[in-house]
Amino acid sequence: xxxxxxxxxxxxxxxxxxxxxxxxxxxxxxxxxxxxxxxxxxxxxxxxxxxxxxxxxxxxxxxxxxxxxxxxxxxxxxxxxxxxxxxxxxxxxxxxxxxxxxxxxxxxxxxxxxxxxxxxxxxxxxxxxxxxxxxxxxxxxxxxxxxxxxxxxxxxxxxxxxxxxxxxxxxxxxxxxxxxxxxxxxxxxxxxxxxxxxxxxxxxxxxxxxxxxxxxxxxxxxxxxxxxxxxxxxxxxxxxxxxxxxxxxxxxxxxxxxxxxxxxxxxxxxxxxxxxxxxxxxx
Amino acid sequence: xxxxxxxxxxxxxxxxxxxxxxxxxxxxxxxxxxxxxxxxxxxxxxxxxxxxxxxxxxxxxxxxxxxxxxxxxxxxxxxxxxxxxxxxxxxxxxxxxxxxxxxxxxxxxxxxxxxxxxxxxxxxxxxxxxxxxxxxxxxxxxxxxxxxxxxxxxxxxxxxxxxxxxxxxxxxxxxxxxxxxxxxxxxxxxxxxxxxxxxxxxxxxxxxxxxxxxxxxxxxxxxxxxxxxxxxxxxxxxxxxxxxxxxxxxxxxxxxxxxxxxxxxxxxxxxxxxxxxxxxxxxxxxxxxx
Numbered sequence: 001x002x003x004x005x006x007x008x009x010x011x012x013x014x015x016x017x018x019x020x021x022x023x024x025x026x027x028x029x030x031x032x033x034x035x036x037x038x039x040x041x042x043x044x045x046x047x048x049x050x051x052x053x054x055x056x057x058x059x060x061x062x063x064x065x066x067x068x069x070x071x072x073x074x075x076x077x078x079x080x081x082x083x084x085x086x087x088x089x090x091x092x093x094x095x096x097x098x099x100x101x102x103x104x105x106x107x108x109x110x111x112x113x114x115x116x117x118x119x120x121x122x123x124x125x126x127x128x129x130x131x132x133x134x135x136x137x138x139x140x141x142x143x144x145x146x147x148x149x150x151x152x153x154x155x156x157x158x159x160x161x162x163x164x165x166x167x168x169x170x171x172x173x174x175x176x177x178x179x180x181x182x183x184x185x186x187x188x189x190x191x192x193x194x195x196x197x198x199x200x201x202x203x204x205x206x207x208x209x210x211x212x213x214x215x216x217x218x219x220x221x222x223x224x225x226x227x228x229x230x231x232x233x234x235x236x237x238x239x240x241x242x243x244x245x246x247x248x249x250x251x252x253x254x255x256x257x258x259x260x261x262x263x264x265x266x267x268x269x270x271x272x273x274x275x276x277x278x279x280x281x282x283x
Numbered sequence: 284x285x286x287x288x289x290x291x292x293x294x295x296x297x298x299x300x301x302x303x304x305x306x307x308x309x310x311x312x313x314x315x316x317x318x319x320x321x322x323x324x325x326x327x328x329x330x331x332x333x334x335x336x337x338x339x340x341x342x343x344x345x346x347x348x349x350x351x352x353x354x355x356x357x358x359x360x361x362x363x364x365x366x367x368x369x370x371x372x373x374x375x376x377x378x379x380x381x382x383x384x385x386x387x388x389x390x391x392x393x394x395x396x397x398x399x400x401x402x403x404x405x406x407x408x409x410x411x412x413x414x415x416x417x418x419x420x421x422x423x424x425x426x427x428x429x430x431x432x433x434x435x436x437x438x439x440x441x442x443x444x445x446x447x448x449x450x451x452x453x454x455x456x457x458x459x460x461x462x463x464x465x466x467x468x469x470x471x472x473x474x475x476x477x478x479x480x481x482x483x484x485x486x487x488x489x490x491x492x493x494x495x496x497x498x499x500x501x502x503x504x505x506x507x508x509x510x511x512x513x514x515x516x517x518x519x520x521x522x523x524x525x526x527x528x529x530x531x532x533x534x535x536x537x538x539x540x541x542x543x544x545x546x547x548x549x550x551x552x553x554x555x556x557x558x559x560x561x562x563x564x565x566x567x568x569x570x571x572x573x
Contacts, residue, residue, distance in 0.1 A: 008475075012375050019369065020386040026444065027389070029412050030401050046415045095297035108291030118298070121306050125504050125553050127529050128546035131539045132312035133305065138323065155301025186290050215394035217507040222534060233396045237511050240400050248404055255397045262392050270385065277448055278455030 034058070034253035041248045054249070061253035064239070064246070074254065076228060077235035084149045084231060085213040091153035092160060092209040093202055099156045100164030101190050105176060115165075122158045126218070134222060148223040149216070149231075153209065160205045163280060167201035168194065204276030207269055214262055232258045310550075316543035323537055334544035344545070346520050347528040350435060354505055354524065355556070357439040359498040363491065366446040370453035371483070384454070391447030399511030402441050403428070428512070431521035438509060438522060442502075449494045456490035457483065488568040492560065499556050503549060506530065525549050 028048075033041055034057055036050040062074040102108075103115050137148040171194060179189045195202070220234040230238065236258050239246050266273060292299065317334055319327035338344050369387050373380055393401070405412050406427040414424040427437045460483060468478045484491075506526040509516065516523025525545060533542035 009375075009377065012372055012377050016372055016377065016383050019372070020383055023386050023390055023444065025412075026401055026405055027393075029405060033404065042410045044410070044415065045419065046410075046412055095301070098294050098296075099298040102291050102294035106287065106291040106294060108288045111291060114295075118302070121302070123500060123553060123557060124306065124310060125500065125546075125549050127504060127506075127526050128313055128550045129306065129309035130529070131316055131533050131543045131546065132309035134533070135312075135323075135539070136304075136308075152301065152305050154297060155305060156298040157301070161298060186294075190294075211392065215396075217394075217396050217510075218530075221510075221530075233394055236400060237396045240396075240403070240511060248410075251400060252404065255400045258397050259393055262394065263389065266389070266392055274384070274388070274451055277451045280452065 030252045030256055033249055034061075034256050036249050038247045038249055057249050057253045058257070061250040061257070064250055064254070072235065072239060073228065074235065074257070077230050077232045080146070080229060081214060081231040081233075084146050085210055087146070087150035088153040088213040089206050089209045091150060091155075092157065093206050095154050095156040096160040096164055096205055097195060097198070097202060098190070100161045100168055101194060103161060104165040104168035105171075105173070105194065106186070118158045118161060122162075130218075130222070137223065143223055144225040144229065145223075146229070149213075149219050153213075159280075160208065163208075163276065164198070164201050164205060166279060167198055171197055200272055200275075203269065203272045207265065207273055208276065210265065211262065313543040313546050316540050317547050318544075319540045321538075321540040321543075323539065327540060330540070334541050337541065338544055338548065343520070343523070344525075344528060347516075347523050347525050348548075350516075350521065351503060351505070351524045351526075352552075354435060354439065355499060355502040357436070358442045358502050358505075359495060361439060361443060362446045362449060362498055363495060365443050366449040366494070367453050367487075367491070369446070369450045370457055371479070373450075373454055374457040384451070387450055388447035391445040393445070395507035396511050398441065398445070399508045402437075402508075403512050406437055429518050431519040434513060434518055434521045438505070438512070441508065449498070452494055453487065453490060456487040460486040485567075485569040488564070489570060492564045492568050496557055496560050499560065500553055503553055503556070 032048050032050065035053045035055070036047070036057075037052065037054055040047050040050055064072050064074070103111060103118075133148075134143070137143055140147075142148050142151075175193055175197075176189050179193055184192070215233060216231070217233045217237070220231045221237075224230055224234060227235075227238070236254060239251060239254055316327055318329055318331060320330045320333070321327035373384055373387070377383075390398075406414075408414060408424075408426060408428065411427075413427070417424040425433045427433055464482050464486070465478060468482055473481070504526050505524050509522045509524060509527065510530075513522040516527055525548070529542050529545040529549070532538045532545060
């Protein structure tokens with residue numbers, strides 16, 4: 001009995017170690033490539049540790065000047081992405097908190113039916129909405145600006161409403177009732193009592209929205225025209241697809257720079273993140 | 284009562300507007316556009332069923348549809364198996380669990396474009412890490428990116444790397460399974476496989492259903508990674524999906540009406556597969572009744 005238990009624990013450990021190597025290897029290979037001189041990226045057998053660690057690949061990637069594309073303004077992409085992401089996260093947190101509050105803690109006719117409809121909309125694939133949404137933004141004269149990327153965030157989204165509503169419902173109603181007896185308006189109850197208590201859930205929404213916005217590719221691809229307005233995702237694909245000549249070491253350095261902020265944010269907010277995802281699947 | 288309604292609607296106002304402007308209107312408008320000939324420069328002109336009739340005979344669409352369904356059929360079950368297996372490994376109270384969880388989860392954070400770029404390098408035929416490793420093991424590597432019979436599998440394989448989100452959801456589901464059930468199974472002398480089949484899987488079946496449906500919806504829309512890795516759906520359009528064709532029609536060929544018809548076909552397929560998953564699940568999914 002004892003020995004079989006030991007065998008199964010050993011098996012679990014071996015499996016976990018092997019699998020985690022498999023999962024982490026691509027990231028390490030990216031890091032390794034990004035620090036190599038160009039000649040060593042093509043060495044056979046592959047070299048994991050560069051003979052000389054070239055940190056200068058990073059500034060080189062940022063300043064990369066290609067024949068076909070001209071100067072690639074990495075820092076401009078970064079600035080654009082930061083602007084869009086900050087606006088999107090702000091809009092999403094405010095709007096989803098208000099709406100989820102209404103669905104979770106206010107009683108009104110038709111509320112539950114509308115909430116069911118809201119959940120059902122999660123099934124609508126984005127490509128279906130793409131053409132009319134594009135026409136709408138074109139009619140508004142917003143194509144080529146950041147507005148199509150962040151304005152919709154101020155109008156809430158089904159998934160975030162759902163997540164926040166779950167959390168708001170766990171806060172005892174007595175708190176609201178007591179505040180109401182003290183003459184608090186509903187809006188004051190929301191801003192002064194419920195929103196502060198819901199900080200972890202609001203963090204989850206902020207994080208998910210940050211990820212979605214930082215990673216978004218299709219939106220920028222459709223709406224951004226001028227290279228000076230590109231976001232990192234779109235800029236990276238320009239590095240990569242529009243001509244094949246970018247050296248792999250610089251390309252990997254640029255790719256790593258795009259991923260890095262996401263990984264940093266994840267490490268700071270790991271617990272919130274994991275819990276948020278875990279609850280999204282448990283109704 | 285009246286006041287309650289007013290306050291409630293006021294708080295929900297962002298979403299009421301968002302629902303109307305960014306969901307209801309586009310869904311209805313795209314249905315209308317799908318019956319028109321429409322380019323950005325000219326207003327939509329009704330042409331009846333012509334777009335749908337053209338779709339029926341459009342070999343590029345057929346290929347894209349076949350590719351998409353094959354991708355869904357490959358990626359969703361594989362991701363389900365991999366994610367559940369990882370979650371079960373992590374649920375065994377081993378030391379360093381949170382450390383492993385981080386490693387398995389991390390890749391799912393990588394932006395699609397970065398993911399495509401990275402794997403273009405790893406699957407590179409001449410210098411890619413993977414082929415070098417295979418050659419070291421005296422295995423002649425397939426042409427991952429250039430062979431039409433492999434390219435889709437390359438994409439499916441890559442999508443496994445990002446199964447961390449589903450894994451975390453499964454893990455949460457596993458941790459909710461009452462220990463007493465396993466103790467009872469132990470008393471009956473149940474082996475690992477029997478416990479998995481009769482206790483674990485039924486208990487997490489609602490979570491599986493949720494993840495499978497989300498997986499189907501996501502996989503049907505696959506776009507960014509193939510767009511980055513396989514320009515134009517190369518080789519031989521083997522990586523050209525419905526979303527790729529829709530994007531090209533709308534924004535490359537200026538055929539917005541045709542693109543809308545494609546969008547509705549995608550929508551109907553999504554609904555059909557979701558309903559299918561729900562129907563199949565009726566026989567297998569176990570809901571806690573309390």
